[in-house]
Amino acid sequence: MISNTNQHSVYQPVSCLMVYQLVPQQEVWGYPYTEDTPQYYLEQHQLYERKGKFHLREGVPMRPETLSEIVTTLAQEQQTERTFAGRVPQRLIYFSHSPEVLVWQVPAKFRSLAFRMHGVGEGHYPCPHLVFRVVNNEQLQVFATKSKQVTERTPLFQAPFPNISSNGQVCLGSARSWIEEPATYEAFMQQWERIFFDSLFNTDSYHNRAKIPLADLWKPLRGNDGVFPKKHLLPTTYRVNQLRP
Secondary structure, eight states: OOOOGGGTTTOOOOEEEEEEEOOOOSEETTEEOOTTSOSEEEEEEEEEEETTEEEEOOOEEOOHHHHHHHHHHHHHHTSOOOBOSSSOOTTEEEEETTTTEEEEEEOOOEEEEEEEETTEEEEEEEOOEEEEEEETTTEEEEEEESOSSOOTTOEEEEOOSSSBOTTOBBOOGGGGGGOOOOSBHHHHHHHHHHHHHTSEEOSOSSOOSBSSOHHHHHGGGTTOOSOOOGGGBOEEEEEGGGGOO
């Protein structure tokens, strides 16, 4: 669908939609007119080019599948864009509308986590200070920091959780089905934190997420009233400013 006339070099016309509106008469194409007679008739004309000009071919009734695709496209373009409900959250570090990129802090705190790896089970665990980065409401990166005061030059560490690659990319697995389209960015951030922390952290598909094996790191932390041992965080080559959109 062409939504910008400056995009004519990208989109090329292939067909034309002709809309006919009913003019009530005694008969419609030989049939008696009733209140149930459709008010509109849609006809599709294929286009062909000759000598640099486009011409219409003979029209045919529009297929319901084609009309459904048009309606779906229009509905998607008319969807209300996400907004901030009030003040911009203090935890927000970077924001971009197109592409949609949000980077924010997730403070260190005790959380209910579900592990299933080498004797580490469900329980309350102290988590480190984290930085989330979400792109287009479909890709999640997570990093850890040793500092609660995050600046552009703050170094990033591997998030000490299973199934996170070296660049912070999270393998969402079945949790991808939890993704919705929140109306506000506050709800957007809450959604992604819930997707991450409510997931089942199973056997790690990657290695070197911390200076010691993850099972050895998390097992003694279950129900521990202390803080997360930041000495076990593994550094990356990234800094916060490299997450900028």
